[in-house]
Amino acid sequence: MGKKNKRREADAETELNTVNGDYSDNSQNAKKLKKKEKKKKNKNKDENEIPTVSIAVAASIIDNVPTLELATRLAGQIARAATIFRINEVVVFDNKGSPDQDSKVDNSDDESSAIFFIRVLQYLETPQYLRKALFPMHNNLRFVGLLPPLDAPHHLRKHEWGPYREGVSIKERDSNSGATLVDVGLVKHVLVDQVLEPGRRVTVAMGTNRNLDSDIQRQVVSSSKPREEGAYWGYQVRYAHNISSVFKDCTYKGGYDYIIGTSEHGQIIKSSDLEIPSFRHLLIAFGGLAGLEESIEEDENLKGKNAGDAFNIYLNTCPHQGSRTIRTEEAILISLQYFQEPISRALQS
Numbered sequence: 001m002g003k004k005n006k007r008r009e010a011d012a013e014t015e016l017n018t019v020n021g022d023y024s025d026n027s028q029n030a031k032k033l034k035k036k037e038k039k040k041k042n043k044n045k046d047e048n049e050i051p052t053v054s055i056a057v058a059a060s061i062i063d064n065v066p067t068l069e070l071a072t073r074l075a076g077q078i079a080r081a082a083t084i085f086r087i088n089e090v091v092v093f094d095n096k097g098s099p100d101q102d103s104k105v106d107n108s109d110d111e112s113s114a115i116f117f118i119r120v121l122q123y124l125e126t127p128q129y130l131r132k133a134l135f136p137m138h139n140n141l142r143f144v145g146l147l148p149p150l151d152a153p154h155h156l157r158k159h160e161w162g163p164y165r166e167g168v169s170i171k172e173r174d175s176n177s178g179a180t181l182v183d184v185g186l187v188k189h190v191l192v193d194q195v196l197e198p199g200r201r202v203t204v205a206m207g208t209n210r211n212l213d214s215d216i217q218r219q220v221v222s223s224s225k226p227r228e229e230g231a232y233w234g235y236q237v238r239y240a241h242n243i244s245s246v247f248k249d250c251t252y253k254g255g256y257d258y259i260i261g262t263s264e265h266g267q268i269i270k271s272s273d274l275e276i277p278s279f280r281h282l283l284i285a286f287g288g289l290a291g292l293e294e295s296i297e298e299d300e301n302l303k304g305k306n307a308g309d310a311f312n313i314y315l316n317t318c319p320h321q322g323s324r325t326i327r328t329e330e331a332i333l334i335s336l337q338y339f340q341e342p343i344s345r346a347l348q349s
């Protein structure tokens with residue numbers, strides 16, 4: 001919790017004691033007040049809900065790159081930044097006026113920057129041993145082999161054992177067994193306790209039995225289960241046709257409850273002084289070459305609005321910059337480092 005919060009809490013305690021005319025047992029009253037406040041906060045939170053941090057990134061950053069190889073490297077940098085800072089969701093947004101210009105992932109070679117960007121992000125997030133099964137050959141992926149791996153906790157190696165492994169379903173053992181073979185990247189496939197169509201990505205609870213020759217059926221669990229136990233388990237990727245649909249089409253129940261915009265035109269606040277309120281789903285947005293202000297201007301749903309209306313807070317995370325422009329991929333790294341402490345304070349409050 002931040003110093004200011006603590007001070008406010010202390011002021012509230014003093015005020016309450018004074019109002020009650022009771023100066024005799026400050027510590028007990030303080031404890032009661034803290035309990036009451038905690039109860040009030042928790043009432044608004046779903047007990048099982050784990051807080052998430054999302055970033056939104058303008059797809060246009062890919063348009064300004066001259067070659068496929070450089071575009072691939074740029075997408076790879078965003079994927080690395082998202083992983084290093086344990087980001088749960090990356091939203092790639094276009095600057096389209098209306099949804100009918102929407103894009104869909106297909107296998108044609110002539111695709112938008114957003115689709116390319118999403119494909120590379122998803123590919124990198126997928127453990128290496130699943131990629132062949134889940135990603136058909138595509139020109140977009142021609143240079144992904146040059147990228148440094150994300151080396152995320154769910155990218156386990158062949159000899160490593162973990163409580164969970166990502167896998168892809170191979171085939172039903174037989175229609176009556178109720179089990180499916182799953183490739184979890186070990187020397188042998190494992191059996192899971194469900195009938196699954198082939199080619200589905202699943203999270204498998206590996207249990208304690210390490211004998212891969214046994215017929216033991218392991219459990220398929222929700223992909224959020226490892227996260228519930230404190231592990232970082234990669235990011236989801238989502239497309240939005242403009243900045244307003246980044247907010248509106250949020251897939252988390254209740255939407256984002258705190259949205260931060262970033263820009264050189266934003267407010268300057270020291271990271272140690274920034275107070276992000278306790279959140280369920282935090283979103284941090286990054287613009288393209290012309291910034292988030294252009295994305296807001298071009299969005300029909302945000303007519304007449306400015307950055308101050310669109311975001312809870314609009315921040316300059318790198319004041320006194322020496323270069324006239326900070327590129328989006330640089331701003332993401334700088335900003336996510338800047339937000340680290342305020343986010344962890346918010347999560348503790």
Ligand SMILES: C[S@@+](CC[C@H](N)C(=O)[O-])C[C@H]1O[C@@H](n2cnc3c(N)ncnc32)[C@H](O)[C@@H]1O
Binds near residue numbers: 266286315319
């Ligand atoms: C090339 S810059 C865009 C410049 C634009 N004039 C703007 O609004 O900042 C691309 C993106 O990098 C991020 N960015 C650049 N400089 C920043 C700064 N000093 N603080 C926070 N974010 C910054 C913003 O997300 C911005 O939309």
